[in-house]
Amino acid sequence: MPRASQSIQRLALWVMTGVVGLAALAPILAGGRPLYESGAGAPFTDDAETFRDAFAVEWADSNIPTRAHIDTNLATILPCLRPADRAEIRRLRATLDAPDADAHAAATIAAIADRLDTARPLDIARSPVLAATSFVDGWWIGAFLGWVVASVVGRRRPSARWTLAVAARTGVPAALLRNGAASVGAGIACAIVVAGLGSAGAPLDVAISDDAAVRVHLPIPFDANALDLEARLSAPGSVGVDGRRHWLGTDESGHDVASRLVWGARRSLVIGGASVAVLLLIALVVGTLAGYARGADVVLSRIIEIVDAFPPLVLVLTVVALVGAGPVVLIAVIAGTGWTKPALLTRGEVARIRRAPFVEAARTMGMPLHRILFVHVLPNAAGPAIVHGVFAMATAILIEAGLSFLGLGAANAVSWGQVMLTGAETVSAWWLTVFPGAILFATILSLHVLAARLRSEQAAWEVA
Amino acid sequence: MSTPVIESAHGGLRRRVALRLAMMLITLFGVTLLTFAMTRALPAPERDLAGDLAGVAAPPLVDANASLFAQYAAWVGRTIRFDFGASWASKRRVSDVLGDAVPRSLQIMIPGIALCYLIGVPLGVVLAWRRRRRGARVTVAALFALYSVPGFFMATLMIVFLTNPDHVDWFPASGLSSDDAPVFGGWGWMLGTKAGLGFLGDRLWHLVLPVTCVVYGGVAYLAEQTRTKMEACLAEDWVHTARAIGVSERRIVFRHALRNAAIPLVVLLGIALPMAFSGSVFLERVFSIEGVGWTLVQAVTQRDVPVVMAIATLVTALTLIGFFLADLLRVAVDPRVELS
Numbered sequence: 133m134p135r136a137s138q139s140i141q142r143l144a145l146w147v148m149t150g151v152v153g154l155a156a157l158a159p160i161l162a163g164g165r166p167l168y169e170s171g172a173g174a175p176f177t178d179d180a181e182t183f184r185d186a187f188a189v190e191w192a193d194s195n196i197p198t199r200a201h202i203d204t205n206l207a208t209i210l211p212c213l214r215p216a217d218r219a220e221i222r223r224l225r226a227t228l229d230a231p232d233a234d235a236h237a238a239a240t241i242a243a244i245a246d247r248l249d250t251a252r253p254l255d256i257a258r259s260p261v262l263a264a265t266s267f268v269d270g271w272w273i274g275a276f277l278g279w280v281v282a283s284v285v286g287r288r289r290p291s292a293r294w295t296l297a298v299a300a301r302t303g304v305p306a307a308l309l310r311n312g313a314a315s316v317g318a319g320i321a322c323a324i325v326v327a328g329l330g331s332a333g334a335p336l337d338v339a340i341s342d343d344a345a346v347r348v349h350l351p352i353p354f355d356a357n358a359l360d361l362e363a364r365l366s367a368p369g370s371v372g373v374d375g376r377r378h379w380l381g382t383d384e385s386g387h388d389v390a391s392r393l394v395w396g397a398r399r400s401l402v403i404g405g406a407s408v409a410v411l412l413l414i415a416l417v418v419g420t421l422a423g424y425a426r427g428a429d430v431v432l433s434r435i436i437e438i439v440d441a442f443p444p445l446v447l448v449l450t451v452v453a454l455v456g457a458g459p460v461v462l463i464a465v466i467a468g469t470g471w472t473k474p475a476l477l478t479r480g481e482v483a484r485i486r487r488a489p490f491v492e493a494a495r496t497m498g499m500p501l502h503r504i505l506f507v508h509v510l511p512n513a514a515g516p517a518i519v520h521g522v523f524a525m526a527t528a529i530l531i532e533a534g535l536s537f538l539g540l541g542a543a544n545a546v547s548w549g550q551v552m553l554t555g556a557e558t559v560s561a562w563w564l565t566v567f568p569g570a571i572l573f574a575t576i577l578s579l580h581v582l583a584a585r586l587r588s589e590q591a592a593w594e595v596a
Numbered sequence: 597m598s599t600p601v602i603e604s605a606h607g608g609l610r611r612r613v614a615l616r617l618a619m620m621l622i623t624l625f626g627v628t629l630l631t632f633a634m635t636r637a638l639p640a641p642e643r644d645l646a647g648d649l650a651g652v653a654a655p656p657l658v659d660a661n662a663s664l665f666a667q668y669a670a671w672v673g674r675t676i677r678f679d680f681g682a683s684w685a686s687k688r689r690v691s692d693v694l695g696d697a698v699p700r701s702l703q704i705m706i707p708g709i710a711l712c713y714l715i716g717v718p719l720g721v722v723l724a725w726r727r728r729r730r731g732a733r734v735t736v737a738a739l740f741a742l743y744s745v746p747g748f749f750m751a752t753l754m755i756v757f758l759t760n761p762d763h764v765d766w767f768p769a770s771g772l773s774s775d776d777a778p779v780f781g782g783w784g785w786m787l788g789t790k791a792g793l794g795f796l797g798d799r800l801w802h803l804v805l806p807v808t809c810v811v812y813g814g815v816a817y818l819a820e821q822t823r824t825k826m827e828a829c830l831a832e833d834w835v836h837t838a839r840a841i842g843v844s845e846r847r848i849v850f851r852h853a854l855r856n857a858a859i860p861l862v863v864l865l866g867i868a869l870p871m872a873f874s875g876s877v878f879l880e881r882v883f884s885i886e887g888v889g890w891t892l893v894q895a896v897t898q899r900d901v902p903v904v905m906a907i908a909t910l911v912t913a914l915t916l917i918g919f920f921l922a923d924l925l926r927v928a929v930d931p932r933v934e935l936s
Binding site: 140273298317346434435437438440441445446448449450452453483525526530533534538539540552554555559560563566569573576577580581584 | 618622623626627634649737740741743744745748749752753755756758760762763769820843846870874877878881882892893896897899901904905906907911914915916919
């Protein structure tokens with residue numbers, strides 16, 4: 133039994149590492165922009181054309197909306213230019229905001245067009261590190277590295293001294309830190325929360341030039357939002373526009389499924405991680421107060437009972453109907469409904485601990501209440517709530533996917549559930565259901581396995 | 597949530613039930629206050645829409661001119677009479693809309709929940725009893741994995757692979773009856789006449805996939821719960837005593853241990869009440885069954901506020917009733933537990 137379950141747990145950890153890796157490395161795994169291009173001629177001819185003709189005419193007709201048009205146009209081009217070109221075009225664009233811009237508008241727009249004509253795309257093959265930082269938001273890389281470090285450190289049994297020092301400073305229960313898998317679990321939470329604090333990152337859709345001699349694409353050579361209209365509903369592995377392959381097929385609008393799965397991992401992890409962070413924060417504070425002070429318990433228990441009476445899914449749907457399904461709303465609702473169970477767990481633990489000799493001793497020594505609660509009581513009582521947090525993360529990911537599956541997710545959001553929705557609408561395309569479903573199932577199962585492992589280790593520790 | 601108090605409190609059972617009821621009333625007040633606040637914060641329907649509600653008296657959800665207390669009292673009064681106004685989208689009474697939807701949800705959820713218990717609990721007992729066998733360990737792992745399969749994934753897989761001529765089409769893809777099926781003509785008609793039996797068969801055929809989707813997760817959960825509780829019971833000292841004085845293994849497992857292990861399972865029935873009412877949002881959506889869950893999603897998509905609020909209010913009320921019934925059940929089943 134132990135051997136079999138250990139290999140399953142290791143597998144679960146690998147699956148989660150894979151999912152976090154997909155999310156963190158999404159910009160260099162999937163995207164329409166080639167990894168390397170050589171012999172490129174004038175890649176921005178079309179955009180130069182637009183500037184030269186359309187915008188000059190438009191400016192002459194009406195002043196106000198043209199600035200916005202130019203800005204939208206530049207927003208997609210600028211990130212692909214070398215810094216010198218980028219700065220020069222920014223400078224030219226700024227002169228259009230000057231009071232007497234109308235007089236020079238035609239000349240300025242022509243200057244931008246000329247610059248675009250001669251501009252070369254950022255050559256990411258020259259400097260992979262620079263290219264990666266320009267592409268990948270550092271938050272995600274940081275999160276992934278944090279994850280890997282947590283996994284490695286978690287394998288080596290940390291010394292008791294190190295464990296206690298970290299436990300005392302962070303409030304993470306020493307019981308959790310003392311064993312490997314538990315540290316990894318904590319690492320998961322930290323890494324994903326860090327990632328959630330950074331931007332969710334929008335995939336970049338860039339037109340590529342036609343006359344490159346050599347071109348190396350990313351492993352998944354399509355942007356998540358790009359439409360390959362010629363290759364709608366094509367099967368896994370089929371060839372799409374200019375010879376690029378749709379490894380996992382396309383949906384009925386021509387979106388590349390593989391790319392959407394990679395970018396969708398971000399949304400799942402951000403919403404899962406951030407809502408669990410908020411939920412645990414509420415739960416630990418409320419649970420500690422309720423367990424420690426009888427007076428607070430009467431009120432807080434009533435509040436918990438009231439919140440519990442609202443079924444999570446119905447409440448989520450109601451709120452989505454009223455305010456929409458932005459990520460912040462989702463995180464708030466999931467956290468707002470999910471904190472009661474871990475709060476009750478913490479309350480029980482605190483009520484058990486508050487009469488323990490070391491807490492009595494702290495009281496007798498005249499320690500301030502907040503120090504007793506958050507330094508002595510909480511670190512010893514937070515274990516069950518944190519384990520529950522891993523389960524809650526699986527639930528949060530499910531709620532996010534489910535909402536998108538019902539067609540109630542945020543508009544244009546790239547999400548696993550959204551791909552499954554297209555699968556349910558087009559039953560002949562099995563790949564639209566099987567692939568996103570499999571990755572969702574693997575994520576949920578891995579989190580459940582890891583949570584179960586954490587729980588059993590905790591139980592074993594408490595017995596010992 | 598109430599915590600069971602083992603040591604005896606003062607007063608009789610009746611007094612404690614009354615106390616529990618009083619606590620529930622406080623909770624109910626809080627819940628209704630919150631729901632009312634949400635209703636009040638909602639946008640009112642546009643005037644022409646409200647004026648167009650066919651033949652249905654549609655007072656505004658709340659009368660903005662009355663005092664806050666009067667508004668709350670009026671809202672509670674109407675809610676108790678199941679008067680939720682008219683749907684903005686379909687222009688029908690919300691109570692009529694729900695009257696159509698609830699039986700459809702119940703047809704899936706009642707057999708589903710019943711099968712969950714009928715399969716899950718015996719399975720859990722057997723798994724605990726035969727826990728050292730290889731087959732039992734594999735089954736436990738399989739159930740753990742099955743529990744993690746998202747319901748809407750399973751449902752869509754079924755639609756894609758079992759109702760699709762490209763693969764196999766053994767089952768209907770949507771709805772509760774075929775287009776050419778006769779209209780329901782009463783229970784006697786259904787069980788007594790040939791057309792009735794045909795109707796019943798057709799209905800059961802349509803129910804296979806949705807009910808399976810309800811059942812697999814429930815079975816996995818209940819079997820795991822039963823197994824854990826049973827194993828804990830079987831490890832207790834009195835089991836050794838019973839064995840030592842010669843009680844048969846069968847009797848120990850099914851008579852003594854199961855009675856102890858069944859207590860939390862009975863309590864879970866309380867949660868089944870709101871579940872049975874609200875149906876499954878995802879299953880009804882995938883299988884196009886126009887039950888409560890389907891109605892809710894439809895209403896959310898169309899921003900049909902009265903319908904959304906009515907369903908939210910009713911499910912919340914049923915959840916509270918379910919909690920209360922679960923507490924009563926616990927007392928009925930377990931003589932050691934008293935209401936807090």
